[in-house]
Amino acid sequence: MRYRHIFFDLDHTLWDFETNAKDTLHDLYHIHDLSKRGIEDFNGFFDRYSYHNERLWDRYTKGFIKQDELRWKRMWLTLLDYKLADEELSRNMAIQFLDKLPTKKAIFPYTFEILEYLKNKGYNLHLVTNGFEKVQHNKLQSSGLHAYFEAVITSEASNSLKPHKEIFDYAFQQTGAKESESVMIGDNLDADIQGGINAGMDTVFVNHLNIKAHIQPTYTVYHLKELENIL
Incomplete structure (x- = not known):
């Protein structure tokens, strides 16, 4: 095998x-009525949340804001779009969101099948x-x-964030x-693909959204x- 260790991203991948x-x-x-x-249109509300979440995550990964600010301000800014300047509600929703979110179970099609395939071929599987x-x-x-991964490397544990080389050094x-x-x-060109390149690894871009790549993966x-055609 060309590779022995496979490092996956989790969210969106x-x-x-x-x-x-x-x-x-x-x-x-x-819950909060x-x-x-x-806020009469939930889909519009979710679109605003996604807008703010994406931009705050970008600031977080670049080191401009801390975890706590990311967690509650994505709620705060979303509610502000509807002229609800309620910090207590924002903070409560932020806590409840992170309590409930991990209990959800939706994964991308063929996730279990590909992990089983890779495990059976003898690869060591990890998450970054x-x-x-x-x-x-x-x-x-x-x-x-959880049963498929030998190591789970998070930004908290490594004290670094993708695409910085330090999180991958910690993973190694x-x-x-x-x-x-x-x-x-991974699915994120700036974090996963650029991060893998920074660490000296080959990379696979999982292009679920069929977007044009501005960074060249392997x-x-x-x-x-389709990973079965590579690994």
């Missing part, structure tokens, strides 16, 4: 963050994620993915892997089953 986040926010929408507070330690481990337990230290025998698989797949 295997675990369907968009579907699970929407389901979680829908729960909170009803937001339709009676001027910018997600929060407790949240990511809970997601793995709830979805049934924890797993005993070498960059020459490893491959990074391989590109559009469905997880």
Whole structure:
């Protein structure tokens, strides 16, 4: 085998963050009766949340803001779009969101099948994620993915974030892997693919959304089953 160690991203690559986040926010929408507070269209509300979440995550991965600010301000800014300047509600929703989100179980098609395939071929499977330690481990337990991975490397544990080389150095230290025998698989060009390149690894871009790549990966797949053509 060309590779011995496979490092996966979790959110948006295997675990369907968009579907699970929407389901979680829908729960909170009803718990807090937001339709009676001027937010009549849930889909519009989720679109605004996604807009702010994406931009705050970008700032977080670049080191401009801390975890706590990311967690509650994505709620705060979303509510502000509806003229609800309620910090207490924002903070409560932020806590509830992270309590409920990891219990959701939606994963991308062929996730279990590809992990089983790779495991049976003798690869060592690991995760490298910018997600929060407790949240990511809970997601793995709830979805049934935990059994497939030997090591779960989070930004919290490594004190670094993809695409920085330090999180991958920490991953190599924890797993005993070498960059020459490893491959990074993920959906995010700036975090996963650039991060793998920074670490000296080959990379696989999981292009679920069929977007144009502005960073050149070693391989590109559009469905997880296509990994069988590479590995």
